[in-house]
Amino acid sequence: MYMLQGKKVVLGITGSIAAYKAAYLSRALIKKGAEVQIVITPAGKEFITPVTLSALTQKPVISEFFTANDGTWHSHVDIGLWADLMLIAPATAATIGKMAHGIADNMLITTYLSMKAPVFVAPAMDLDMFAHPSTQENIDKLRSYGNIIIEPATGYLASALEGKGRMEEPDNIVKVLEDYFKKKNDLNQKKILITAGPTYEKIDPVRYISNYSSGKMGYALAEECASRGAEVILISGPVQLKAKNPKITTVQVESAEEMHRKAKEYFPETDAGILCAAVADFKPAHYAEHKMKRQPGEPMELVLIPNPDIAASLGEIKKPHQILAGFALETENGIQNAERKLKKKNLDFIVLNSLSDEGAGFQNNTNKVTIIDSGSNVIDYPLKPKKEVAEDIIDYLMNYL
Numbered sequence: 001m002y003m004l005q006g007k008k009v010v011l012g013i014t015g016s017i018a019a020y021k022a023a024y025l026s027r028a029l030i031k032k033g034a035e036v037q038i039v040i041t042p043a044g045k046e047f048i049t050p051v052t053l054s055a056l057t058q059k060p061v062i063s064e065f066f067t068a069n070d071g072t073w074h075s076h077v078d079i080g081l082w083a084d085l086m087l088i089a090p091a092t093a094a095t096i097g098k099m100a101h102g103i104a105d106n107m108l109i110t111t112y113l114s115m116k117a118p119v120f121v122a123p124a125m126d127l128d129m130f131a132h133p134s135t136q137e138n139i140d141k142l143r144s145y146g147n148i149i150i151e152p153a154t155g156y157l158a159s160a161l162e163g164k165g166r167m168e169e170p171d172n173i174v175k176v177l178e179d180y181f182k183k184k185n186d187l188n189q190k191k192i193l194i195t196a197g198p199t200y201e202k203i204d205p206v207r208y209i210s211n212y213s214s215g216k217m218g219y220a221l222a223e224e225c226a227s228r229g230a231e232v233i234l235i236s237g238p239v240q241l242k243a244k245n246p247k248i249t250t251v252q253v254e255s256a257e258e259m260h261r262k263a264k265e266y267f268p269e270t271d272a273g274i275l276c277a278a279v280a281d282f283k284p285a286h287y288a289e290h291k292m293k294r295q296p297g298e299p300m301e302l303v304l305i306p307n308p309d310i311a312a313s314l315g316e317i318k319k320p321h322q323i324l325a326g327f328a329l330e331t332e333n334g335i336q337n338a339e340r341k342l343k344k345k346n347l348d349f350i351v352l353n354s355l356s357d358e359g360a361g362f363q364n365n366t367n368k369v370t371i372i373d374s375g376s377n378v379i380d381y382p383l384k385p386k387k388e389v390a391e392d393i394i395d396y397l398m399n400y401l
């Protein structure tokens with residue numbers, strides 16, 4: 001089945017030598033059944049002519065805010081509402097920078113800012129431009145807006161240098177878009193519970209015990225499930241993040257006990273639970289009503305008692321049709337420890353991230369994981385942005401649902 005059949009695609013073209021591939025790309029999209037509207041920047045027109053593109057797409061190519069000869073206004077807002085997806089290929093460093101900072105000085109950027117549909121970006125530039133920290137920071141910004149980056153390939157560049165910067169080949173770009181639509185409804189009618197972030201265990205009115213969890217992995221999982229059509233209950237400890245997809249209901253909690261209560265309340269009505277929260281293992285035995293005073297020179301003793309194990313208690317009430325997945329963050333004997341937790345908590349699979357891998361674990365935007373399932377299968381994944389790790393984990397979950 002053609003996943004792009006009837007899909008309305010805005011293809012943004014910018015001023016890179018890779019713009020010559022945009023002709024083939026628009027043809028490939030049309031062959032798959034898509035309707036293509038091209039929006040090209042003024043620099044883009046220096047590399048490929050609008051005549052070629054309009055002949056291929058059978059639509060006028062849009063470049064300016066209005067048509068010079070008759071004053072017809074091109075509404076970027078209308079294009080934003082019309083599209084099922086926007087693809088910017090090739091995307092230059094300049095366009096990526098403008099997108100990251102909302103510099104709306106041409107029709108392509110105003111269309112991007114008005115876009116209601118998912119946006120895919122296929123960068124194309126020289127290797128040093130691509131590797132420059134400003135480009136990488138701008139790309140990270142686009143990712144944080146929910147845009148999907150189609151990484152450039154490594155190879156021969158127009159500058160005669162070799163490296164990472166070549167726009168991904170049109171057929172591969174089309175494949176990325178097809179996969180996106182294939183997955184989009186994977187989880188329709190499914191309800192998924194996700195725990196995320198740290199917990200705060202209060203000592204007194206101004207102090208608490210917690211950990212470095214940022215919640216990024218759990219929020220990425222929630223967005224991934226929602227983008228595939230699931231209804232998501234995201235039980236979140238205190239973090240700086242906000243879920244974007246309206247299919248996500250965020251339940252804010254602070255302590256492990258609150259998280260435990262809410263997880264037990266929501267879990268029975270779900271198809272799967274993914275327990276990503278870094279729950280504090282202990283809490284103070286007593287909460288001091290007033291700020292604790294220091295006694296000069298005296299040590300201070302704090303008695304801690306164990307918190308409930310949320311994963312284990314959901315593992316106990318899990319019904320045969322429900323799937324339960326957990327995380328394990330280990331500093332040694334990763335696989336053995338993760339497997340032990342998987343069994344103890346009655347999980348179907350566990351995602352291991354090792355603190356010894358650079359770029360993995362707390363706070364980072366990237367993660368490197370290994371999935372271990374209850375049949376002792378072990379699957380290693382390379383270091384990736386957390387969004388892509390979330391895709392891998394949900395792809396894995398799909399095997400069960």
Ligand code: C5P
Nearest residue numbers: 275276277279308309310311326327328
């Ligand atoms: O035992 P450990 O904390 O390493 O297990 C990690 C897994 O268990 C994670 O999935 C975490 O979300 C979950 N967990 C929990 N409640 C706890 C401790 C951990 O749900 N009190």
